[in-house]
Amino acid sequence: MKTITLTQFLIEEQRAKGEIKPDLRLLLEVVARACKRISIAVGKGALGGVLGDAGTSNIQDEAQKKLDVLSNEILLQANAWGGHLAGLASEEMDEPSAIPDEYPKGGYLLLFDPLDGSSNIDVNVSVGTIFSVLRCPEGVSGSEEKAFLQPGTTQVAAGYAVYGPSTMLILTVGSGVHAFTLDREQGSFVLTERDMMIPEDTKEIAINASNERHWEAPVQRYVKECFEGKEGVRGKDFNMRWVASMVADVHRIVTRGGVFMYPLDAKTVKQGGKLRLMYEANPMSFIIEQAGGVASTGRERIMDMQPHKLHQRVPVIMGSKNEVEKVVSYHAS
Numbered sequence: 126m127k128t129i130t131l132t133q134f135l136i137e138e139q140r141a142k143g144e145i146k147p148d149l150r151l152l153l154e155v156v157a158r159a160c161k162r163i164s165i166a167v168g169k170g171a172l173g174g175v176l177g178d179a180g181t182s183n184i185q186d187e188a189q190k191k192l193d194v195l196s197n198e199i200l201l202q203a204n205a206w207g208g209h210l211a212g213l214a215s216e217e218m219d220e221p222s223a224i225p226d227e228y229p230k231g232g233y234l235l236l237f238d239p240l241d242g243s244s245n246i247d248v249n250v251s252v253g254t255i256f257s258v259l260r261c262p263e264g265v266s267g268s269e270e271k272a273f274l275q276p277g278t279t280q281v282a283a284g285y286a287v288y289g290p291s292t293m294l295i296l297t298v299g300s301g302v303h304a305f306t307l308d309r310e311q312g313s314f315v316l317t318e319r320d321m322m323i324p325e326d327t328k329e330i331a332i333n334a335s336n337e338r339h340w341e342a343p344v345q346r347y348v349k350e351c352f353e354g355k356e357g358v359r360g361k362d363f364n365m366r367w368v369a370s371m372v373a374d375v376h377r378i379v380t381r382g383g384v385f386m387y388p389l390d391a392k393t394v395k396q397g398g399k400l401r402l403m404y405e406a407n408p409m410s411f412i413i414e415q416a417g418g419v420a421s422t423g424r425e426r427i428m429d430m431q432p433h434k435l436h437q438r439v440p441v442i443m444g445s446k447n448e449v450e451k452v453v454s455y456h457a458s
């Protein structure tokens with residue numbers, strides 16, 4: 126098989142479609158390099174002394190793991206000097222981070238969840254990095270929150286790295302979704318699947334079912350009907366999977382179909398949902414839509430939402446087209 130590395134893929138895409146200019150290519154390569162470093166740190170586990178709590182908490186009052194803090198540092202350091210960014214924002218930082226004065230600034234904004242699913246770190250279950258790339262609006266500094274408050278439809282690129290049995294990078298620049306697998310011996314990401322497509326139908330749902338009593342009626346109805354299986358109105362058996370790492374659950378769905386739901390519930394209604402719009406829901410929605418799926422809050426397309434704050438939360442229902450549309454139709458009725 127002919128090996129196509131991430132660099133070669135990005136250059137060839139630019140030649141063919143003109144979408145990946147050198148500064149965007151640099152950005153994506155730098156993010157990929159940072160993900161390699163995070164993959165190495167995650168892979169060392171207890172041997173690297175990186176497991177356990179950092180003893181600090183983030184703006185959402187969640188206890189930070191040592192690897193949350195380390196992954197954030199790796200992404201910040203990697204992206205500081207290249208001259209491609211105007212600013213960065215992260216789940217683990219209260220405010221956007223400016224590019225240090227000694228380095229030139231570029232036209233892009235990078236948002237990330239440095240280590241998603243971090244409750245899984247200490248039990249050796251897959252975690253990941255999620256990222257979203259925006260353009261910095263004219264006349265606004267990339268260290269200001271307002272620069273980042275753009276709907277998901279304006280994303281230039283998005284992706285995630287999943288640190289599982291193998292490390293993979295899944296990427297879109299708005300023309301399909303492509304998968305790269307880390308060749309650990311060579312140290313490079315190699316293209317392993319082009320144009321991933323999510324099947325429109327599925328028999329697999331992903332939801333934290335312990336919240337059932339807190340969900341809204343449309344989600345309760347949908348999940349109940351799935352669980353009734355062959356004997357119920359759906360007339361087929363459904364399977365359920367919940368890793369509690371959005372990256373791992375979404376990766377399964379991008380690979381073989383399914384529906385991922387972290388819907389609005391009575392516990393999170395005040396804050397608008399559990400997952401974060403800017404660096405979790407939007408980039409994952411971009412990937413899902415580019416792979417032929419649908420991503421909704423139940424009431425509107427996630428990527429159409431006009432954000433009003435950086436750490437905004439949002440209900441998330443995404444994955445196989447026909448199933449997500451069914452959940453949305455239950456909300457409408």
Ligand code: AHM
Binds near residue numbers: 187241369372
């Ligand atoms: P994190 O970014 O702090 O890790 O939180 C987000 C994670 C998602 O990866 C996952 O889908 C969800 O939280 C799991 O939540 P729960 O523990 O309520 O099932």
Ligand code: MG
Binds near residue numbers: 216240241371405
């Ligand atoms: Mg997360």
